[in-house]
Amino acid sequence: MPLLSLENLSLSFGMHALLDDASLLIDRGERVCLLGRNGEGKSTLLKMVTGEVTPDHGQVRLEDGSVVAVLPQMLPRDDQRTAYECVSDAFPETGELLAEFHQLSQKADESSLNRLMAVQERLEALDGWRLDQKVNTILAEFRIDPDQRLATLSGGWQRRVLLAQALVAEPDLLLLDEPTNHLDVPAIAWLEETLRQFAGAIFFVSHDRAFVRRIATRIVELDRGRLVSFAATYDRYLTLKEKALEEEEKQNAEFDRKLKQEESWIRQGIKARRTRNQGRVKALKEMREQRRQRREQVGKSNFQVDEADRSGKLVVDAHDARFAYEDGTPVVRDLNMTVMRGDKLGVIGENGTGKTTLVRLLLGDLEPTAGQVRLGTKRSVAYFDQLRGELDPDMNAVDNLSGGREFIEINGQRRHVLGYLQDFLFTPERARAPVSVFSGGERARLMLARLFSHPVNILVLDEPTNDLDVETLELLESQLVDFQGTVIVISHDREFLDNVVTDTVFLDGSGRVASHVGGYSDWRRQGGRFPTEIPDKPTTRSSEPKPEKSASSGKEEKTGESANKGKKLSYKLKRELASLPERIAELEADIEARQKAVSDPSFYERPQDEVSAELTALSEQEQALESLMERWMELEDMA
Incomplete structure (x- = not known):
């Protein structure tokens, strides 16, 4: 019996059908990747499995007694729980009692002792001490400080705590929605190894192509409301998908040719309506209905960068530049770098190593505390924010893009805002919806629409690949490669870096900045290594890592x-x-x-x-x- 059965699921929002008689079976031990365009309903399908969303028709069946755990897409904001409290929440009543017991055990007043005894008795009845041991074991295994509060942790460490919460209950089925978002490369590698050792089934959504290649044993695509399974690797899936689309195009063309013939025949007049031809008339009506119900493939994104006049040949030149915060800890030191027009830089490093600080120095947003950063001329900069913070959630896509204007100028041509947004796959109805209801992918596409609506010659992209579907991602790659200006990308997407950048800039966390020719894989082949693939201690949002010290007297270690x-x-x-x-x-x-x-x-x-x-x-x-x-x-x- 399959672990999970999705049987003829249908779900519509208004006139738009997300799922149309979709079915899927998942067996134990499978690692199934769910792919599809942004807005197709992938996250909604995962919520159907957990029961958060109820389908209009069809059934979701889980094997009796099976346990489902979820790693959510969105990270918690201002969550004051400790890591221990978060992980123990996997066992609702027991987790609350364990967290209370730990708090009460640190107090010495009589009222606390009375309550402590009551909590202890209840925990013994629930076999809570065994669960307490499981929580502490997985925290130790994941190298998580149990007393660290989630609000102080970086995105990567928050993701690690949430995965510990999902795995501590030993689920039969693990649901993951874009699990690599906000993770640096070492954390992604750690996640990959952890998931490959997981004994249960995994059903996950991801557009990180390297991650999908490493994890998935089967690809399932949500396409126009239907689930199509490919028992293949990711690369094999791409080949099979292309062939399937070619065959579908041929079949549709043949169907349309026959329909055109029958429409021509029916217009001949009275002889088409004679009794002996009623069967043919009925068949024509059925063909018309089939054509009406056909769901065409959603068009591809179609956008291009609006390039400004060329910047000066020199974009930025840094000489012995240094930047440190008030406590004196160097975030960037001994920076000697020259960026020329047309360079495409990929900035990599573990979370908290100062990548954003480096980029702000290169843009002139920060003044160096020592040394010199000389900026070039005729610079027109556009910035893509990974948190999509420049979007007003209460405004719709049109107003976020144009500020209420009906027309905008793109590449010297006057264009209607709705027509321009359709290039980014926004229908007129969706373009008038508030951004607060947009998926992560839709917000990313809207940010790209804003970014490319103004003439620029320097593009700065901070984690641009988060939430983008593969086709939009590939189009973005091609546009960046063809862009004649300068590109600076902060990204943990290994394949994206390989496909776009000409130079890789690495920050090791001590303030040193090293530049290497080529993309991420080239950096690896040249001996590039992160300081540690699994950090010993969590990094907090509020602090930058301290410089590494060598064992010798004041001399830096060779790297x-x-x-x-x-x-x-x-x-x-x-x-x-x-x-x-x-x-x-x-x-x-x-x-x-x-x-x-x-x-x-x-x-x-x-x-x-x-x-x-x-x-x-x-x-x-x-x-x-x-x-x-x-x-x-x-x-x-x-x-």
């Missing part, structure tokens, strides 16, 4: 390539280096054989559990090959 130079390989490392080429060749041969098997159409006719196992094994072998290649390059550099 990256310079640290490896001069080292001699030990006998053990020499043997490891010598064995790597053969191991890599064996893995490549195994992967090639597996990929050939997966590419065979008959492969997907095998039982679902066999298909999932083979796809998982292929993914694991590909990851193992990547690790061996990185290790080989590391040892080669040291030799």
Whole structure:
């Protein structure tokens, strides 16, 4: 019996049908990724599974006794609970009693002691101490300080606490909605490993292509109200989807040709209505109804950047620049960087390392506390805010974009606001709705519409990929590549960085800033590493990391390539280096054989559990090959 069954679900909001007789089965152990356009109803479908939303028709069935846990898309704001209280909330009554017990145990007055005894008795009756041990165990495993309040944690650590809350109840089904939002790359890598070790089923929504490739064993697409399953890897899904759309286009064209013929025939007059032709007339009516009910694929976003006159050749030049807050802790130090017109910079680093501060220095929004930052001429800057804070939630899309004007000028042409918003997939009805009811993806598209409605020659994008569907994301990538001006991107989306940027700027958290040619993968191949893939201590929103100190007397530690130079390989490392080429060749041969098997159409006719196992094994072998290649390059550099 399937763990989760979605049976003929239908749901409409007004005249718009989000779900139209949609069905899906999910078995234990599967990791199913739900893809679809922004506004198609992916988050709503997850809420149907939890019971928050009731379908108009159809049923949601869970296996008897199964437990469902949710990692929400939105992070809590100003949540004063401690991490312990948040995680223990997974057990409603017991969690409240455990949190109260911890608070009362720190007091010594008589009234507190009386209440403490009552709470203790109730906890014993509920087997609360066993649950207390589970909460403390998972907090320790996730390296979370139980007394840290959520309001003081960075977005990545808040996400970690919420995942601990979801997993502590040992759910059979885990629901995740855009789980990589607000996470830096090391936190995403940690999340990937944690989810791959999770024994239950996972049903998740994500547009992070690298994350989907790493996690999903099956792709399900929500397309025009229907759920279409692809028992394939993400890359294989893209191929199958393209073929399916081509076939659909051919079938629709053939249907429309026949309908046109029948419409021409019916107009011939009285002979079409003779008794012997009534069957043909009836068939024509059915064809008309089929055509009326056909849901066309939603058009693709169609936008372009409105470029201003070219900036000066020099955009910014920093010489020995430094920036520190009042306590003297350097956020940026010894910054020597020149940005020229047309450069496309990707800024990376763990959360809290000062990426936004660096960008503000380069834009001239902050004055350096030492050194010099020289700005170029004729600069016209547009800024994309990751929190979408520039949007007024009480105003509609039209007013947010144009301030009440009916027409705006784009690339020298006068355009109606509603027509311009349709390029970003906003219907006239949706464009007049308040932003407060928009999904995260719709807000992101509206921010892009605002961003590209003014002539600019410098684009600054802070986490632009959050909530964007894949097709809009790919269009944004192509526009940024073709943009003749300067682009500065802060992003944790590895594939987006690889596809767009020409240089990667890395902040290690000590204030040092290093620039590398190429995208994220190039930075990795050049020996790029984060200070730690899993931080030992949470970072708070209110503080920047302190500089790392070397063990030597006042001298900075060597990092990256310079640290490896001069080292001699030990006998053990020499043997490891010598064995790597053969191991890599064996893995490549195994992967090639597996990929050939997966590419065979008959492969997907095998039982679902066999298909999932083979796809998982292929993914694991590909990851193992990547690790061996990185290790080989590391040892080669040291030799």
